Amino acid sequence: MNRILLLGKNGQLGWELWRTLAPLGQMIAVDRQDLDVTNQGQLREAIATTSPTIIVNASAFTDVDGAESKPQFARAVNRDAPALLADESRQRNIILVHYSTDFVFDGLEKRAYVEDDFTNPLNVYGKSKLEGEQEVLGSGAIAFIFRTSWVYSLRGNGFVSKVLRWAREQETLRVVDDQIGSPTWARMLAELTALALHQALIRGPDWLAEHRGIYHLAGSGAATRFEWAQAILELDPRASEQRCKALLPAKTDEFPTPARRPAYSALDCRKFEQTFGLRIPPWHESLELAMSGD
Numbered sequence: 001m002n003r004i005l006l007l008g009k010n011g012q013l014g015w016e017l018w019r020t021l022a023p024l025g026q027m028i029a030v031d032r033q034d035l036d037v038t039n040q041g042q043l044r045e046a047i048a049t050t051s052p053t054i055i056v057n058a059s060a061f062t063d064v065d066g067a068e069s070k071p072q073f074a075r076a077v078n079r080d081a082p083a084l085l086a087d088e089s090r091q092r093n094i095i096l097v098h099y100s101t102d103f104v105f106d107g108l109e110k111r112a113y114v115e116d117d118f119t120n121p122l123n124v125y126g127k128s129k130l131e132g133e134q135e136v137l138g139s140g141a142i143a144f145i146f147r148t149s150w151v152y153s154l155r156g157n158g159f160v161s162k163v164l165r166w167a168r169e170q171e172t173l174r175v176v177d178d179q180i181g182s183p184t185w186a187r188m189l190a191e192l193t194a195l196a197l198h199q200a201l202i203r204g205p206d207w208l209a210e211h212r213g214i215y216h217l218a219g220s221g222a223a224t225r226f227e228w229a230q231a232i233l234e235l236d237p238r239a240s241e242q243r244c245k246a247l248l249p250a251k252t253d254e255f256p257t258p259a260r261r262p263a264y265s266a267l268d269c270r271k272f273e274q275t276f277g278l279r280i281p282p283w284h285e286s287l288e289l290a291m292s293g294d
């Protein structure tokens with residue numbers, strides 16, 4: 001029986017993984033209050049005492065703007081913790097699943113990014129996540145890194161929840177139409193992770209060793225933030241509560257933020273689909289499912 005140590009169980013993705021991974025083994029799910037991943041001694045001890053066969057790391061410092069003024073903290077969570085997890089995984093023959101971001105790219109590409117495209121992060125968060133990837137890859141562990149993008153969940157305060165709230169508070173909404181990405185429903189990301197992990201476990205150690213590495217895993221297709229907001233408003237099951245009468249396109253320059261963001265960061269996920277024999281639903285299809293309720 002597999003024992004799965006899940007880190008970050010209360011995050012957007014972690015909460016969904018807690019449910020979708022449960023059929024694959026005994027879950028040991030923790031979050032910051034149980035185990036701070038920046039406490040390296042505690043992290044090593046937790047791995048020694050729980051003795052997992054699989055570690056899934058959904059913990060991360062994801063405050064992109066906040067990371068600009070807290071680079072050390074961002075690196076401790078996004079680089080040093082994954083480095084330790086990978087080191088322990090290699091020593092103890094544990095399978096590691098880790099997540100990274102489209103923000104490792106600079107956004108200058110004109111087509112969806114593939115896994116070995118040139119990386120050049122524009123902000124501290126992206127740099128810390130890229131360094132985390134490099135540590136995991138360099139460790140020699142059996143590790144799968146899923147790079148994802150524009151993750152949302154209807155729990156918490158992500159983009160979808162914000163748009164729904166703004167639409168109830170304001171008559172006019174302005175959303176940028178010069179940032180393009182792949183909106184990704186946390187629940188779909190968790191389901192696809194579980195299915196892929198299940199496939200990998202069935203195929204065994206040689207297959208795992210041969211196929212470890214980076215995979216892009218995000219909602220299929222691409223949208224501007226404006227198009228995404230438009231779809232959210234259209235699919236709102238309680239649209240009658242909206243005060244918003246106009247959704248208007250805006251430019252990134254009009255909303256200065258501490259961190260620069262890539263203008264284009266759609267991900268090409270064909271490697272994941274082909275390797276694991278899975279279909280990743282188009283982002284709009286997943287949004288429709290997400291918004292149709294639990």
Ligand SMILES: NC(=O)c1ccc[n+]([C@@H]2O[C@H](COP(=O)([O-])OP(=O)(O)OC[C@H]3O[C@@H](n4cnc5c(N)ncnc54)[C@H](OP(=O)(O)O)[C@@H]3O)[C@@H](O)[C@H]2O)c1
Binds near residue numbers: 150
């Ligand atoms: N959100 C996005 O748009 C996006 C886009 C691309 C890639 N990703 C990647 O996808 C993965 C999942 O992201 P998400 O959206 O689910 O993130 P999230 O909602 O911010 O969840 C991250 C979790 O990590 C926990 N955490 C942070 N610092 C910790 C620490 N020192 N020790 C233990 N736990 C800690 C957080 O706990 P607290 O709440 O207590 O801080 C939170 O529960 C991450 O690797 C992220 O980089 C996300």
